[in-house]
Structure formats: structure tokens, C-alpha cells
Amino acid sequence: MNTTHIIDKLRDLGLNGMVEAVEHHATTPAFADLPFHDRLMHLLQAEAAYRDDRRLKRILKGARLKIPAAAEDIDYRAARNLDRAQMAELLTCTWVRQAENLILTGATGTGKTHLACAFGGHAARVGLTVRYYRTHQLLEDMAIAHQDGSMNRLRTAIARFDLLILDDFGLTPLTESGKHHLLDIVDARTRSASILLAGQLPFKEWHAYIDNPMVADAVLDRMLNTSHRIQLSGESMRRLTSPAR
Template sequence: MTLQITIEQLRRLKLSGMVAGLEHQLSQTAYLELSFEQRLGHLVDAETSSRDNQRLRRLLKNARLKVHAEPEAIDYRPTREINRALVGDLLTCQWIEQRQNLLVTGQTGTGKTWLACCFAVQAARKGITVGYRRVGRLLEDMEIAHADGSLPKLRQQLAKLQLLVLDDFGLVPLTARGRSDLLELLDDRVGTSSTLVAGQLPIKDWHGFINDPALADAILDRLIHSSIKLTLRGESMRKLKSADQPSTG
């Protein structure tokens, strides 16, 4: 069997990583010094890496994150008062494995959305299914789903996500149906998956924002129970980034 036939068969088997690895080996004379087992091991590593990268791209595409935030780019400058140890623990994603929730709060511009997406990217790197939704837009979609009969399908899709990021909580007032839909959404996830909620309202004000004592108790019980809280302080990141830019005037 010729080498070209072998490469074509690998392509038919959709082993693109091994094809790339083999072509790389053929272009580097250093590989000639390795044993067959060593060269085969490199090919398997190349295929594994290729599949991992493909899965990550697929997970991130399906997540529809607002921003692509890399954990390596987290800004720990002292003025932000970020609990570095806590963030480090969160980046291990053990809280997701343990089905805990994460509540990220802070004033406008402190980087809540960016950091929430950062945790989502890290989760995707570990093969965890992720979804990002702004609360106001999600409740609008659920309202439409009520009308066209697709609500059960939408709820099932959201329930399957191992991590669901709910951004801008507290920004848009909740309707009576919105409160009920939010409760059902969280009830589907409690004890089976993790929810990350980000918003500028302090957690102590969430009960009043929901504006229905009974539903507020039920919603917050499902959110706050077994949750981790991360509060962002300091100056607006938009102002800090603007100050970091060189003056052009």
C-alpha cells in the first residue's frame, strides 16, 4: 500500500488530525530517529488534539456567548478588588461538576458579562455544554414559545445545558408570566446542572425586584441554595481601558 493511499484512507475515516500529523512527520527528518511506536503515538496525539479542538469550537458556537473571553486575559489589577483565589477555584469548574450555581454581581462596567463568558469558555474547554442568554431576551423568546407551542422544546434545550449563563438579571422588569417561566426554568435545572446569573442588582435586592413574595421565595431558593457569590467592585473597566489607551490628542 502506497503512502498516498494510506492518507486517502485516513481522510475517508475522517482522521484529519492523523493526516496532518503524518504530513508533519514527513516534512521533519527528526522523526526518522523515532521508533514506530513513538511515531504512532505522535499521530494518535495529533488526532486527539484535533478532535478536542473541533469539539471546543462546536461547544463555543452553540453557546452563543456575547464575548469570547479567555481566562488568561483576566485583569487582576488591585483597583478591581477581584478575589483571585476564588476565581482560580471557579476556573477548575468543580462547582459545575457539583451542580452549584454562581451569582456574579457588581455595578455597571465592572466586567460581569466578560467574566461570566470567561467562565463559560473555561467550561467549554473542559467539554461542558454551555449556553448564554440575556434574561430579558430569553423571557421574550419564552413568551413567543407559549404562543407557537414550542415552549416544551425550548425548556428541554435549556435543561440539557450543563451550564446556563443568565446575563443582565434585574435589568428588565419581570411580568407575571416571566416570573413563572423563570421559576420553571430554574426548577428544571436545580440539582442537575449549574446556572450562572450575572447582574448589577445586589443579591439582597433580588426579592424585591421579582415583586411577588411567593414566587420570589421559590425562585431565590432554587438560585441561592448551594450557590457561590462573586461581587465585582472597583472602577468601570470601560473607563480603565480608555485610560490605558495612548493619547492621540
């Protein structure tokens, strides 16, 4: 059987990573001298890498991250108040697998969104599903879904993700329905999936911001007992990273 027939059969079986590897072998003399088992292992590794890459692209597309940030690009300058040991532990993504939460707070420009997206991108790279929302956007989507009867479908869609990133928390006032939708999100994911919540508002001001004692108590109780926290500080990262004039 010639190489063309082998490639056609691999395509029929959906083994596209192996197709690329066989084509590479055919044009690279060095592979001809390898033992059968070594060549087979190379083909299997190529298929596994191809599938991992396809899965990562699919997860990142579904994540809709605002910024294509990478964990290796995180800025650890001292003024930012990032603890390297804590960051190393968080970047294992154990907290996501254990359905814990992460709260990022800090003033405007301290890099909350960039850091949130770096965590999201890193989670995707280890095979976890992620979805990014600005908080008010998701709450608006839920209000619309409540009106048009599609709430169950939206809840099901959100529940599919291992990590839900809610950015810009506290940036806009909550409507009364928004307060209950926020509790709905937090309650649905308690002990089953993770939330990364990023915003300017310090945790101690959440109760006053939610401004509904029963809802606020419920949200804070669920978040407080299952959350890691990072309080960013320092100068605006936008100013520090902008080109010199």
C-alpha cells in the same frame, strides 16, 4: 502501501488529525528515525488534539458568548474585589460539574459580562457545554414558545447545556409570565445543571424585584442554597481600559 494510500484510508475512517500528522511526517526527515511505537503515539496524539480542537470550536459556537473573554485575561486589581483563591477554585469548574450556581453582581461597567464570558469560555475549554443569554432575551423566547407551542423543544434545548449564563439580570422589569418562566428555568436546573447569573441587582433586592412572594421565595430558595457569589466593585472597567486621550 505508499503514503497516499494510507492518507486515503485515514480519510475514509474520518481520522483527519492523523492525516495532517502523516503529511507532516512525510515532509519532516526527523520522524523517519523514530521507532514505530513513538511515531504511532505521535499520530494518536495528533488525532486526539484535532478532535479536542473541533469539539471546543463546536461548543464555543453553540455558546454564543457575547465577548471572547479568556480566564488568563481577568483583571485582578485590588479595587475589583476578586479573591484569587475563590477564583482559582471556581476556574476548576467543579461547581459546574456539581450543578452549583454562580452569582456575579456589581455596578455598571465593573466587568460582569466580561467575567461571565471568561467563565463560560473556560468551561468550554474543559469540555463543558455552555450557552449565553441576556436574561430578558431568554424570557422573551420562552413567552413566544409558550404561545406557539414550542416550549418543550426550548426547554429540551436549554437542558442540554452544562452551564447556562444569564446576563443583565434585573435590567428590565419582569412580566408576570416572565416571573414564572424564571422560576421554570431555575427549578429545572436545580441539582442537575448550573446557572451563572450576572446583573447589577444585589441579591438582597431580588425578592422585591421579582415582586411575587411565592415565585420570589421559590427562586431565592433554590439559588441561595446552591450558589457561589462574587460582588464586583471599583471604577468602570470601560473607563480604565479606554485609550488615553
